[in-house]
Amino acid sequence: MSSSSQEDQNIEQQEKRCDCCCIPGLESELRKLESQVISVITKSDIEFTGRLIRVDAHILVLKDIDEPTPTFIYISLCEISAFIFITPLNS
Numbered sequence: 001m002s003s004s005s006q007e008d009q010n011i012e013q014q015e016k017r018c019d020c021c022c023i024p025g026l027e028s029e030l031r032k033l034e035s036q037v038i039s040v041i042t043k044s045d046i047e048f049t050g051r052l053i054r055v056d057a058h059i060l061v062l063k064d065i066d067e068p069t070p071t072f073i074y075i076s077l078c079e080i081s082a083f084i085f086i087t088p089l090n091s
Contacts, residue, residue: 023057023077030055030077033085037065040075041082048073049086 030038030052039049040062050062050073057077064071 026077026080027055027057030060030083033083037086038062039084039086040080041084042075042079043081044079045081048075 034052034055036052037050038052039047040060041047048062050064052060053063053072054061055077059074059076060080062073062075064073
């Protein structure tokens with residue numbers, strides 16, 4: 001039970017650290033790109049590319065465009081270093 005409680009505390013602390021003035025602006029800009037193909041670069045320099053399915057105050061969801069079976073990628077807005085709009089060749 002205490003490990004679950006510890007996990008809850010860690011999640012709560014992460015959300016508090018991320019809750020700053022830049023997150024609403026980032027969320028607003030990403031909302032404009034919903035259903036578009038974007039690349040997201042994380043603070044760990046990992047790049048993810050996919051169709052932006054959903055964004056809220058904490059995460060964004062990308063759907064992989066190259067896989068025959070849908071694959072969804074969840075990225076914390078706190079971890080985003082940059083994002084780039086990509087114009088798909090075939091919409």
